[in-house]
Amino acid sequence: MAEAFMKPTVILAMTMGLAVSARTVVAQDTERPERGREGVTAPSGGAGSRWGGPGGGQQPWLPPLWTALDANGDGVIDADEIARAPESLKKLDRNRDGRLTMDEAMSPRPGGMRGPGGQGFEAGGPQGQRPDGSRGNERFAPTTRADGTLDLAMLWSQGRAVGTGPVRFSHPPMRLEDIERITPYGLMVGGHVCPIDHGYFYPRPLTPGQPHFDVMSPADGHIVMISHRTQLTGSTEQQRDYDDYALHIEHSATFYTFYDLLTQLDPAIAQQLDDATRDRFARRQMGPPIHVRIPVKAGQVVGKVGGRSLDIAVINTEVKLPGFLTPRLYGHYAWRVHVVDPFDYFDEPLRSPLLKLNTRKVDPPFGKIDYDIDGRLVGNWFREGSGGYPGDGRDPRGYWMGHLAFAYHHVEPSVVIVSVGDFGGQPRQFAVKGNGPDPAKVSAKDGIVKYELVYAPVNSSGEPIELPPHMRGVQGVLLAQVLENRKLTMEVFPGKTAAAVTGFTTGAETYER
Incomplete structure (x- = not known):
């Protein structure tokens, strides 16, 4: 057993070699390289993203040797996972003979390493599929258009989608x-x-x-x-x-x-x-x-x-x-x-x-997620250099630390909501005292605007909230200044009131979108 399950450093070298060999047949989306925290990162795409869909990411097929070591599925083999490598590899020993064969370590997809039907990973047609219609963990690289949108028929349906246009829903998701x-x-x-x-x-x-x-x-x-x-x-x-x-x-x-x-x-x-x-x-x-x-x-x-x-x-x-x-x-x-x-x-x-x-009683009934208006404060912003969305996965506090949004309550859209990824090191959401100024009307000509942050008066169902004494009143201040070229300067002051904040300090940061 000791000879079969090798030292972590040797295992990692093998794993990276196998993963890179799998990567060479994937048409890579090089527009936005993935980031990972300290450790060894998966060869392409992060497994830590949410499902490749609402809320998800996409990654190429990875050999079982990689997925066994990447125990938490985040696309990174960190120091703890390296230390646990011998124990993790034992799980691949399907016949319990104390050794790992290439079949156990790689478990190649139908059609071999070149992909379905021997066509390579980029092949999106029906060849090589299993009798049950599945393709196992084969990955096809996302097709990104010039404007940054995705070809979802390729990304999700692997190029085999049928028909176009919306359909009518005859049944609810639940009874x-x-x-x-x-x-x-x-x-x-x-x-x-x-x-x-x-x-x-x-x-x-x-x-x-x-x-x-x-x-x-x-x-x-x-x-x-x-x-x-x-x-x-x-x-x-x-x-x-x-x-x-x-x-x-x-x-x-x-x-x-x-x-x-x-x-x-x-x-x-x-x-x-x-x-x-x-x-x-x-x-x-x-x-x-x-x-x-x-x-x-x-x-x-x-x-x-x-x-x-x-x-x-x-x-x-x-x-x-x-x-x-x-x-x-x-x-x-x-x-x-x-x-x-x-x-x-x-x-x-x-x-x-x-x-x-439905808890929302105004149009659109199922809510709204897109608020950006060019030249205005309203909408989503990302800390400059943080990688946009989802963000910098290397930040141990969370990928959201570089996120910022000026929007409206999802059930009561008359209520302005300021959502901050880094409010004293924590992600927090607030309403604003006086419910203004309306971020949809704030532009560069307004200079620095000041928001006093308070807890929202309604909950996620739109019902009024009776706040305990310690949650009443101003919780902090946010300063924002819209700049040219879709840039923004922003700084938060947790625990401060408007009178205590006179302007930006060296802690102010630039955001973009």
Whole structure:
């Protein structure tokens, strides 16, 4: 056993060699190189991003040798993972003979190292697919257009999408009687500094022993990508055990539904996955998303949800949201420029009862995430040099530290919200005293503007909040000055009031978009 499971330094050298050999057949998106914290970084694309979709990233196929060492799936083999390398490699020893064969270490995809049908990774056609329609963990590099938007039909459907245009939704994501409330796009909370690109269907409380609620496809289509989360890095959420699934459902080459936080896949879906994938899911081993092509019908149950929300986004690539001025700053998250309102695709008699469950009562009913106006303060900003979105993964405090947004409450859009990734070292969200000045009206001619930050008067359901005494009053001050060429100077002063802040200090930083 000692000879088979070598020293970590030798293992790393082998792993990088194998990973680079896999990388050479991937058409790389070199426009925005990935960053990783100290350690060895995956050869392309970060596994720590969220599923390649609303909330996700895309990475090339990586050998099991890499994924075994990268225990937390963040695309980096850090010092702790290097130290645990011998123990991690034992998990690849499928026949328990104390040795690793090339087959166990590499587990090549169908068609060999050149990709499906011997065509190489860039091949996007149907050749080489398995009888169940899946392609395992094969990766196709994202196709980025000149404006920074993505070819999602290639990124998610691997070039096999059928048809164009939106479809009508004949079924809700969950049965109406199972839904307690619906929360729209645009929430800003914790590390979600920029308005969130998905909404939430909250199920009714479960009684002890009650089975989880069904999740259904809203229209005919194909499940084209499945992800399994067993741990979450780079998050402000409290630590918990994860066993969540995310699905991308293609309805056409330009229209997709995204679901996240499913507690299980429906057996009819799971049985169409290959044995290795089902085994990985059963063992709760973190790994990259898998590409499949599983047909589903409108109303077909695809999984379960319970105990927390079903996250949902609808993506229509024929729509480009005007409030994202520079899509390239969002890298492989640039699909968010195509996020659309699901209520636009529900017909009566289904639409009205869903709207009654929705906490937002103004148009657009499912909220808004794009607020950029050229030359104005409103919208998303990123600390200069931080890499845009998601940001600098090397910052141990979180990728969101360089994020900044001036927007509006997702349920009560009359309320101005200032969302700061680095407010004394923590991501925080505030309303502003006097609810102004309106960031949509602030421009360079206004010079330095001053916001006194207070807690929002309503919660995420739009209900008034009775704040405890220590949370009342001004929590700090933010200074902002819009500059030319889509630049901004910003500085926060936690714990200060307006009278105590007279101007920028050496702590002021430049943001861009």
